[in-house]
Amino acid sequence: MDDDSHGDEHTPAQHDRTHDRALNARHDIEEQLRTQRARLEAGNEKLKARTGRNLPAAIGIGIGLGGAVLVSLILIKALFMIVAVVLIFFIVFELTTAIRTAGRDVPRLPSVLVGIAIVPASFYFKAEGQWLTLIGGIVFVSLWRLALQLGSARRTGAVDLWRDLGSGAFVQIYTTFLGSFLVLLTAQNGGQWWALGTLIVVISVDTGAYATGLSFGKHPMAPRISPKKTWEGFAGSVAAAMIAGVIISIFMIHQPWWLGLVLGAVLTLTATMGDLTESLIKRDLGIKDISTWLPGHGGFLDRLDSTLPSAVVAYALYLIFATR
Structure with a gap:
């Protein structure tokens, strides 16, 4: 009777074998995942070496930016001003930072402020607002740089000063002005x-x-x-x-x-x-x-x-x- 009542219970040896099989299965799954991950990373590296970019990340970023633009233009085009402000802010900030790294002293804060200001000016006041903001913005950035020149720690020679002023104007024309035409067109x-x-x-x-x-x-x-x-x-x-x-x-x-x-x-x-x-x-x-x-x-x-x-x-x- 006692043997029959316990006949369906696992012995310690059976428990050990079941545990070992579970561990082996887990290890096999983990090994397969590591192998697949290694293959995926190797494939991405080959693709990156061939294309010069992280293609999956590039596609994801592109879809995100494109989606924001698409939604703003289709739903309420005034929303595009928000997208445009963000984009112009970043491209102005990026270019001024890169130029400063190269040795030119282009003030970032006034440059970015002009970039932001030209978006509503172009949207609501059309070409007149665009041109006035551009010209006023270049003057504003130039005066800011000249004001920095008065500080003893920021003084440079005349040639370098003119190059700084020219670089500041270039940033506004290349990024702020050209970028604002898309806002002007949307309006x-x-x-x-x-x-x-x-x-x-x-x-x-x-x-x-x-x-x-x-x-x-x-x-x-x-x-x-x-x-x-x-x-x-x-x-x-x-x-x-x-x-x-x-x-x-x-x-x-x-x-x-x-x-x-x-x-x-x-x-x-x-x-x-x-x-x-x-x-x-x-x-x-x-x-x-x-x-x-x-x-x-x-x-x-x-x-x-x-x-x-x-x-x-x-x-x-x-x-x-x-x-x-």
């Missing part, structure tokens, strides 16, 4: 769709150049400025931009299909020029990225360099074709 009647379309075409330029150059790129386009840019990538950017331009022209801004070809071709040139311009600036400053705030992209200016000159041309095209 127009139906301009938010032109602004969104411009961004989509510019993204198409970058994506087309990246994908085509990565797959087929053999002939460098500007090896001394941007070694990874190729003519094959440029051809891919033209094709992608024109396809995107035609779709946007017909379905988003309600213009003739051929305007999409014009939009794609022109924005390909301006986006490429913007990318090469920033590469030239970084080369002159002796840095790889303007900042490291955006994993996979570098800095905000590294992400928006193609957009800055493209916004100017898009605004001009809007005035020519949408206001007739």
Whole structure:
């Protein structure tokens, strides 16, 4: 009777074997996870070595920024001012910091304040507000720098002072002024769709150049400025931009299909020029990225360099074709 009543209980040896099997299974799972993680990291490193960036992080950051812009332009375009203020704040701060690191004394606080001020000025007072804020902003930054010159600890020679003043004006023209054209475009009647379309075409330029150059790129386009840019990538950017331009022209801004070809071709040139311009600036400053705030992209200016000159041309095209 006693043997039958305890026949279904495990002996200590059985408990030990069950425990060992559980431990072995756990170790096998952990080993498989470590192996998969190692493979994933190795794959990411190979991809990073080939592309020059952390691609998963770059995609994530791109989706986040694109989502913020998309929501603001589609829902209430006045919300785009918030996005624009954040973006212009960062690109002005990044560029002034990089220039200061290179030895030029460009005041960051007044530079950033001017960048913030031009957004509502452009949105509510259009071109007049944009130009007045730009001119007043350059004067403001210059006077700030001259005031610092009066302090004995910040005095420099006349040549260096002029270079500092010129660098401060350059920051405002290159980042604040060019960036504000997208705000100016958004403020127009139906301009938010032109602004969104411009961004989509510019993204198409970058994506087309990246994908085509990565797959087929053999002939460098500007090896001394941007070694990874190729003519094959440029051809891919033209094709992608024109396809995107035609779709946007017909379905988003309600213009003739051929305007999409014009939009794609022109924005390909301006986006490429913007990318090469920033590469030239970084080369002159002796840095790889303007900042490291955006994993996979570098800095905000590294992400928006193609957009800055493209916004100017898009605004001009809007005035020519949408206001007739």
